[in-house]
Amino acid sequence: MVLKFAILGCGHIATKMAAAVKALEKNGMGVECYAVASRTLDKAKKFADDYGFGRAYGSYEELAKDPDVDLIYIATPHSEHYKDILLCLEQGKNLLVEKAFTANALLASEAIALAEEKGVFLSEAMWTRFLPAVQMVKDWICAGKIGTVESVEADFSMPLSHIERLRNPALAGGALLDLGIYSLTFADIFLTDEKIGGVANHIVQTKSKCVKFHTGVDATDWIDLVYKNGQVAHLKTSMVAPLKNEGVIYGTAGFIRVQNLNDMVELQLFDVAGTLVESVKPPRIANCYEYEVLGCKSALEKGLRESPEIPHGKTMQMMTQMDKLRESWGVAYPFEQSPAQVWERSGDKSFLEICDIETGKTELIKEFDCVIEAPNWSADGKFLTYNSNGRIYRYELGTGTISEVPSLFVDNCNNDHVLAPDGTGLYVSHHTKEDGLSRIYKIFFDGRMPVLVTPLAPSYLHGVTPDGKVLAYCAERDGEYDIYTIPAEGGNETQLTTAFGLNDGPEYDCDGEYVWFNSVRTGRMQAWRMKADGSEQTQMTFDAHSNTWFPHISPDRTKVVMLAYHERDVRPGDHVPNKDVEIRIMTGNDKTGWSKPRTLLKLFGGQGTLNVNSWAPDSRRFAYVRYART
Secondary structure (H helix, E strand, O other): EEEEEEEOOHHHHHHHHHHHHHHHHHOOOEEEEEEEOOOOOHHHHHHHHHHHOOOOOOHHHHHHOOOOEEEEEEEEOOOOOOHHHHHHOOOOOEEEEEOOOOOOOOHHHHHHHHHHOOOOOOOEHHHHHHOOHHHHHHHHHHHHHHHHOOEEEEEEEEEOOHHHHHHHHOOOOOHHHHHHHHHHHHHHHHHHHHHHHOOOOOOOEEEEEEEOOOOEEEEEEEEEEEEEEOOOEEEEEEEEOOOEEEEEEEOOOOOEEEEEOOOOOOOEEEEEOOOOOEOOOOOOOOOOOHHHHHHHHHHHHOOOOOOOEOHHHHHHHHHHHHHHHHHHHHOOOOOOOOOOOOOEEEEEEEEEEEEEOOOOOEEEEEEEEEEEEEEOOOOOOOOEEEEEEEEEEEEEEEOOOOOOOOOOOOOOEEEEEEOOOOOOOEEEEEEOOOOOOOEEEEEOOOOOOOOOOOOOOOOEEEEEEEOOEEEEHHHHHHHHOEEEEOOOOOOOOOEOOOOOOOOOEEEOOOOEEEEEEEEOOOOOOOOEEOOOOOOOEEEEEOOOOOEEEEEEOOOOEEEEEEEEEEEEOOOOOEEEEEEEEEEEEEEEEEEOOOOOEEEEEEEEOOOOOOOOOOOOOOOEEEEEOOOOOO
């Protein structure tokens, strides 16, 4: 395969890539300098002449429509990546996108979803991950030349604040997306690789500080990371400090110094006394940009749709990490909506309603002048329970009578609660006074003393087995949110999921055979199912443009209702209140298969709308809450 390579955008970074691609072409390595595009034809022609590209286009649209191009490298400022990606994906083009991939994780998730929907190749151009030097360092570590890795230090700083793109918030400026991504990547490469550490490793604690530039972007950042196995990373980046570009990996028997985080021009091995043992300057064909091109070429020849060196999940992980850092610093770009941003309700009105899936009709049960959330439907069909202002209430369907479920000191319940199968009360998630974290308690209709089930926190209840003996819940342990079970009377918890990212909303079916849940492990939040022992974890929904939350299986096991957020309204791992959402349903069984979800209702709601199972015993109706939007 001769890869017809094109460049969209003719700025500074494009010149680096052009030089690398020309070197590959000259060396007969199966890459052709095919085309370039700029906003003006004159600039494109000059660039094509300077670097030996065969075609020049005066607009990005013309390049995207060229039927012969095999791979387009997007070299525009990262504030423009999203719209340039969508432009090219709509024409079915394979893409290599300069880092930072997009300005934030929301935009990244939408771009990745569209690429997967179109069935085309998409990769982030984080060239460092493609370098042969990375494997050389890993080989030293795996050979035990520095003993056990204990920490990483990385600093990529450069005085760049005079450049408009870096200082302007409207262009997604700042140190983090331009320089800091390298420091974060350096730590990720050498502290999370299972081949180095032998076990999966992830961040359990982040501490950071930012000094802002006068325009509001981040100028200098310090980031300390603690990992599950005790390793630490001390990272720095700055666009105002003097030049420094170095990473060090410290082990029990020595350390490795990497000169230049981005292209790793020299690798130095030191013993524990600090004596230089070995120094290597890794070979390069041109300027090291060529390795990501060769990586993409290899992936395309294998029919892959993402790069093994930086799969879509890794791009999303790094984008989300940077989002959270910026959020903690109060650094936002004027064109982005905060993922946590919500709309105002019309006062605090709530509407408790029932949907009949056979007729499609909805019925207003009661209007409240307060916020209520998460209705449960009793097994005998006579009442609903819901939470409001930290308490649990019972609504009698026959009479409309409302009574508070006595819970004594358990007075700060969230919207994670289920009715106990024995009819004596509910299991609830209560934010305890000592630390404000959620723990699971059982409260009783007869007012007896609540019983603590999960001493460890935070724990968010979602499911109980039909016999009432086991609870399923989402819990954060060591920085990761996974699904656990525990005996209803208390005891040792059992972890069922280990996939990276949030796993939430576990709920047993009426036979206790399966647990339905939602997981972000494939990039977008989707509905999943597993056996009660955690085996056979299977994705059940594949919605490219919505995040699916809280799948609720009907008593007859033939219907699942779920909540869906549009991809632009929340990050895949977020479920916030006061959003425009949809309630969707999928039907079927294991013998005939399951349908794709279809939309039943569109409403203003969020996490309290359909947070816990609210099916009626007849498997025909379910309860939900909506709100009025101003």
